[in-house]
Amino acid sequence: DADVTQTPRNRITKTGKRIMLECSQTKGHDRMYWYRQDPGLGLRLIYYSFDVKDINKGEISDGYSVSRQAQAKFSLSLESAIPNQTALYFCATSGGTGGGGYTFGSGTRLTVV
Amino acid sequence: DQQVKQNSPSLSVQEGRISILNCDYTNSMFDYFLWYKKYPAEGPTFLISISSIKDKNEDGRFTVFLNKSAKHLSLHIVPSQPGDSAVYFCAALDDKIIFGKGTRLHILP
Numbered sequence: 001d002a003d004v005t006q007t008p009r010n011r012i013t014k015t016g017k018r019i020m021l022e023c024s025q026t027k028g029h030d031r032m033y034w035y036r037q038d039p040g041l042g043l044r045l046i047y048y049s050f051d052v053k054d055i056n057k058g059e060i061s062d063g064y065s066v067s068r069q070a071q072a073k074f075s076l077s078l079e080s081a082i083p084n085q086t087a088l089y090f091c092a093t094s095g096g097t098g099g100g101g102y103t104f105g106s107g108t109r110l111t112v113v
Numbered sequence: 114d115q116q117v118k119q120n121s122p123s124l125s126v127q128e129g130r131i132s133i134l135n136c137d138y139t140n141s142m143f144d145y146f147l148w149y150k151k152y153p154a155e156g157p158t159f160l161i162s163i164s165s166i167k168d169k170n171e172d173g174r175f176t177v178f179l180n181k182s183a184k185h186l187s188l189h190i191v192p193s194q195p196g197d198s199a200v201y202f203c204a205a206l207d208d209k210i211i212f213g214k215g216t217r218l219h220i221l222p
Contacts, residue, residue, distance in 0.1 A: 004156070033209065040122065042202060042214035043157070058209075090156050102149075102210060104156030 003027050006091050006105035013081050013112055021076045021108050023091030029103075030095065032074035034058075034066060037088040037107075046089075049074055081112040116140050117205050119213035127221050132190040134216050136203030139184065145206040148177060148188045150199045151215070157202060161188070193220045 004025045013019050023032065034046040045058030047066040055066060063085060065077045078085055091105040118137045126132040138146075144165040149157040163170040163177045163186065170177050176189045190197055198220045203213040 035212075040214060042119075043212040045209060045211075048209050092156070102157075102159060104158070106154070106156050 002106065003103050004091055004093055004105035006089075006108050008108060009106065010109045011111070013110070015082055015112055017081050019078045019081055019110070021078075021089055021091075021110070023074045023076070023105060025072050025091075025093045025103070027093050027095070027103055028071075029093040029101075030071065031093060032068065033092040033094070033102075034064075034074070034076045035090045035092060036060065037090060043090065046076065078110075078112075081110075083112045086110060086112045114139070115213075116143075117203055117211050117213040119203050119216050121216050122214070123217040123219065125219040125221055126193050128195060129192045132188075132193045132197065132218055132220070134188040134190075134201050134203070134218065136186050136188075136213055137184055138186075138205055140205070140207075141181075141184065143205040143207065146177070146179060146186050147204045147206065147210065148175075149202040149204060149212075151202065152199050160201070190218075193218075195220050195222065 007022045030051045033048040035043045037043050044060050046064050048056050049068045052068050067075050089108045092102045094101045116139050147162040148160040150160045151157040161172050161175045161177050163179050179186045200215045200217050202215045204210045
């Protein structure tokens with residue numbers, strides 16, 4: 001089993017729909033992150049959480065919300081999806097011991113039509 | 114404003130030669146830098162890192178060089194192999210990782 005599991009792997013949704021991307025980890029890490037990858041733009045941070053009661057906005061949080069349901073679970077929601085949210089989404093975890101400790105999930109490819 | 118910049122979107126290198134990927138940063142307070150490698154349909158994986166108190170870190174075929182005065186780091190891969198074809202992200206650690214836009218490396222047979 002993967003250390004960081006993202007579901008679904010692929011999703012097509014319609015404009016205006018609410019969608020939730022889920023992330024769970026077995027690393028026992030406190031810190032979890034949601035990144036978005038777009039061609040030519042690299043990985044951009046959406047939200048991050050350093051523990052269950054801590055939620056922080058990243059550089060592109062508008063249009064997104066998150067929920068840290070437990071140490072092992074961090075979900076990303078698009079309340080009303082729009083086409084420019086079509087992207088590859090990655091969840092990551094870290095134990096806070098330096099950047100090498102980031103473990104990424106395999107990603108969720110989201111298409112908003 | 115981008116704090117971590119990779120100005121070459123792609124790079125092609127002959128198999129067996131040296132690949133050099135470059136990265137610039139703007140924040141002199143960064144104290145830890147990393148390189149991640151990403152294959153299609155997979156998440157990024159950690160490759161190598163360097164602390165700002167060092168100017169070089171080597172791990173097998175991979176070496177990262179840091180020039181603090183120039184705010185520049187580079188990743189050298191020698192010799193380059195077909196499996197090195199991937200997207201490489203330069204990153205800096207603040208309280209979270211800040212990534213560059215990535216450089217796609219093609220290793221030519």
